[in-house]
Amino acid sequence: MVVTKLVYQFERHNAHYSKLVPSVITVKTYSRYKLTLSRLIEFMQSQYGISDIQLSKVTLEFIELFFSFLKEKHLCSYNTATIFIQRFRSVVNYAAKTHQPAYISLLKIPLQILEKYKRQYNDEPIFPINSNQKMNEYLKETAVI
Structure with a gap:
């Protein structure tokens, strides 16, 4: 059975946003969401050895570790790392609001x-x-x- 994954949702979000450039959002804003996805994939590969994760497994600890990764690996200031996290959360919220069906394996x-x-x-x-x-x-x- 198919399970909704974070990177898949992020890519859906970014595809939607790309259609809004330049009439609703700027090219720079769109590029920042693409950068956030890139940093997220890099984080998951270095921290967990994976390239994607189920949305249901995204925990507060996951977000806090991503925040630390941004500050330590990419030398982001507190404010910059916070903006990355805000973009990340907006995508997670977007996934929740689109009512994308999730198929979950059962026993x-x-x-x-x-x-x-x-x-x-x-x-x-x-x-x-x-x-x-x-x-x-x-x-x-x-x-x-």
């Missing part, structure tokens, strides 16, 4: 359960999808217990 038993009920529900969700309000009610109820 054998949950997959069998989904397969069993998939025929009954056709294209409908197999499990209920509650609103935020209903989920908050459930959480409050659970907290009382």
Whole structure:
């Protein structure tokens, strides 16, 4: 199954931004996003030995290590490194807002359960999808217990 990756989302974001040059954003702003992607890939290769990472695995520690990498390896000032991180976060937010589907590998038993009920529900969700309000009610109820 396909999993949404950070570099893929960054490249999607940059492709979208390239269409906005020069009418909405400047060439310089676009080039800074390309540089941020380049630095991010360099960081992941030097820190983790990988060229991409699942969005779900991007943690606060990952971001802090990227920030330190920018300051130490590329001698960025605090403010410059912060701007790199802001660009990075805007891309992560962009990925979240575009509702790009993520396909997640499941263990054998949950997959069998989904397969069993998939025929009954056709294209409908197999499990209920509650609103935020209903989920908050459930959480409050659970907290009382």
